[in-house]
């Protein structure tokens with residue numbers, strides 16, 4: 001069995017055990033959240049030995065080269081000497097909540113003022129740390145030119161973090177954040193390329209950022225946004241999106257209700273309506289955010305409709321399931 005050396009101690013991993021599981025079993029606390037290799041909360045660094053490639057998925061080439069890896073998905077075959085990261089390596093910092101506004105009965109907009117410059121691209125996500133150590137990931141809805149970070153937080157049944165944010169947090173509360181993480185963002189170049197944005201519920205958050213970032217970069221191609229939900233209470237920012245569509249002729253906004261039919265809303269699932277309406281997606285750039293099953297199915301359907309896999313970006317925001 002491989003051994004992991006951390007500081008002055010060596011820990012033996014059990015068969016098929018990740019470094020996160022092994023260290024936790026030995027009583028060593030490592031920050032973690034999703035445990036699926038997505039949120040990057042468990043980022044560590046190998047200072048001797050080579051971590052397996054699969055635990056470096058989603059990291060930048062520089063991070064990979066420097067031996068960074070995700071402890072929750074790292075099942076080494078050989079011995080490793082590893083180190084915990086300090087707060088500056090995680091880009092962890094304090095942030096003050098400056099605004100808390102309900103956008104719909106179940107979705108809260110939080111605005112935060114980080115203590116120092118926080119580099120991000122619209123559509124990436126950050127990790128929010130509650131003072132007791134609970135960590136959850138949220139997509140960033142603001143764009144870098146705005147003087148705040150904005151998150152849209154959906155109240156989940158028994159959601160520990162979302163319940164705390166909806167019911168207890170007040171303006172001026174200090175929290176910690178780290179990030180930004182993720183590859184779901186608008187890249188400059190090819191300004192005529194049509195864009196398709198599909199999101200469900202608070203999956204609108206990164207799309208709200210991506211859409212406005214594309215416009216800020218003078219994107220000229222058509223931008224179709226389909227926002228879906230079973231009920232109207234999770235279709236928020238409708239008036240702001242209609243206004244964008246009035247101001248920019250290339251923007252097309254379709255709110256979709258999969259529950260009962262209602263005036264002013266397309267009836268059906270957002271992904272199905274988008275694919276039926278647009279037909280061939282050859283040459284399109286696509287952003288998918290929301291329910292994991294919708295994202296997975298739509299990735300495949302968009303590919304079958306002609307989109308290149310390299311042009312399909314998916315946001316993993318639903319990892320914050322509780």
Ligand code: FES
Pocket residue numbers: 031032033034035036037038039040041042043070071072073
């Ligand atoms: S806990 Fe390891 S990536 Fe989320």
